[in-house]
Amino acid sequence: MTMHRLKRVPKLSHSKNRGIGWHVSYRDASTGMPKKHRFGMMPEHKARVLYHQWLAEHLNDNRESIVNVRKSVPKKSVRLTTPKLVESDLIPGSLIQVASNLLNFEESRTRTDGEPRARGTIDSRVCSDRKKHLHDFLDYMNQKHGQGTLKKMQLADLSMADVEGFNRTIVDAGYSASQVTKRMQMVKALINRAGRPEHGLQTLAWNWDSKDIAHGKPTEERRFPLLNQLIQILKNCEHRERTMVWMAIGLGFGQHDLAAVRVRQIDSESYDLRRGKTGVERFGKTPPLVWAYIQFYLEESPRKDSDLMFTTRTGMPLVHKRSDAIQQWWNILRRNIGETKETLSGFYILRHLGATEFGSRPSCSISDMKRWLGHAASSRVADIYMKPIAPENRTLIEWVRSRLASNNLNYSLRLTS
Numbered sequence: 001m002t003m004h005r006l007k008r009v010p011k012l013s014h015s016k017n018r019g020i021g022w023h024v025s026y027r028d029a030s031t032g033m034p035k036k037h038r039f040g041m042m043p044e045h046k047a048r049v050l051y052h053q054w055l056a057e058h059l060n061d062n063r064e065s066i067v068n069v070r071k072s073v074p075k076k077s078v079r080l081t082t083p084k085l086v087e088s089d090l091i092p093g094s095l096i097q098v099a100s101n102l103l104n105f106e107e108s109r110t111r112t113d114g115e116p117r118a119r120g121t122i123d124s125r126v127c128s129d130r131k132k133h134l135h136d137f138l139d140y141m142n143q144k145h146g147q148g149t150l151k152k153m154q155l156a157d158l159s160m161a162d163v164e165g166f167n168r169t170i171v172d173a174g175y176s177a178s179q180v181t182k183r184m185q186m187v188k189a190l191i192n193r194a195g196r197p198e199h200g201l202q203t204l205a206w207n208w209d210s211k212d213i214a215h216g217k218p219t220e221e222r223r224f225p226l227l228n229q230l231i232q233i234l235k236n237c238e239h240r241e242r243t244m245v246w247m248a249i250g251l252g253f254g255q256h257d258l259a260a261v262r263v264r265q266i267d268s269e270s271y272d273l274r275r276g277k278t279g280v281e282r283f284g285k286t287p288p289l290v291w292a293y294i295q296f297y298l299e300e301s302p303r304k305d306s307d308l309m310f311t312t313r314t315g316m317p318l319v320h321k322r323s324d325a326i327q328q329w330w331n332i333l334r335r336n337i338g339e340t341k342e343t344l345s346g347f348y349i350l351r352h353l354g355a356t357e358f359g360s361r362p363s364c365s366i367s368d369m370k371r372w373l374g375h376a377a378s379s380r381v382a383d384i385y386m387k388p389i390a391p392e393n394r395t396l397i398e399w400v401r402s403r404l405a406s407n408n409l410n411y412s413l414r415l416t417s
Contacts, residue, residue, distance in 0.1 A: 095194075101199070112124075140169060158191070168214050177215045180214070258310055282371055292408075357397050
């Protein structure tokens with residue numbers, strides 16, 4: 001008896017999420033990793049034409065779509081393999097070769113977890129984001145000029161219309177100004193990389209600074225939770241989660257910070273935690289209420305000084321790979337108290353709330369703000385946080401400030417009764 005394993009034909013799908021539009025999801029035959037090919041936001045009839053063109057090339061590249069497996073061979077020993085494509089038509093110095101070289105360079109300067117920040121290095125999350133930004137541009141070029149053209153296209157073939165078109169596409173997709181800027185920076189990094197000797201010292205045939213620039217959506221104003229919403233959050237928390245809420249407000253800890261903090265890094269007087277993403281040292285005085293919550297939590301859940309303060313039920317860090325247990329808990333909590341994404345922002349808004357309270361103190365300086373935030377502070381940060389409290393937030397900020405200055409845990413617990 002012979003068994004057959006059929007290759008699944010990728011289906012055309014549509015999504016409005018992040019401006020993805022028409023796309024197909026498939027699994028790479030050589031690596032086994034899931035991938036996505038985007039056609040973009042366009043009428044369906046045009047997307048179907050591009051889809052059938054892509055599908056023909058995809059099936060041709062993976063023509064070994066049926067594998068015969070003899071009954072005598074165990075299933076676990078069967079592994080589908082596809083011969084690697086022969087890149088005979090790959091031109092030296094092509095954009096795809098330059099892009100591959102650039103991504104290798106980004107990986108080479110990525111810091112490992114816990115490694116001290118050195119000049120020129122980046123965090124693994126930043127590296128992942130930069131890869132995504134570059135792939136967005138390469139996907140756009142494939143959609144515009146056809147699959148495979150990047151293997152032949154060199155820097156001189158890149159026109160101003162290509163760059164301006166990509167700029168306009170990501171703006172129309174609804175990205176923020178910051179996200180648009182980051183993607184355009186990766187396009188410029190690709191152009192600069194092509195000027196290296198191994199790529200033929202290529203130069204752009206036109207003036208980069210003369211292009212028209214389209215900016216993304218302006219940053220939306222951060223909407224803090226109302227005082228009654230914050231009280232409802234505390235009322236519906238267990239003590240463990242309540243501790244995380246006050247650490248987010250009082251110390252400015254986001255999800256990754258809470259996942260990385262260890263018991264020895266905080267005591268009744270101060271805290272000292274190097275922020276993972278930026279590698280900047282962060283330290284300051286521990287607010288009395290935060291320490292009271294931590295003490296009570298550690299009495300309930302004793303841990304060694306070298307242990308992570310918070311872990312999942314299975315002993316994993318709260319945030320690892322693509323899993324964020326804090327945001328998952330927050331989403332459930334938000335639903336339980338009758339709120340939505342529109343009425344109550346994500347967990348990270350608590351860090352902004354704490355920064356606003358800290359920055360509005362009369363004695364706060366830019367250097368103090370830098371240490372509290374854990375990243376470089378500038379006049380822009382001063383404009384955001386270091387200013388008088390807005391009237392609509394005054395009641396909330398003053399309540400938070402009075403609670404942080406108190407070590408009366410029973411008062412906070414009465415809110416939850």
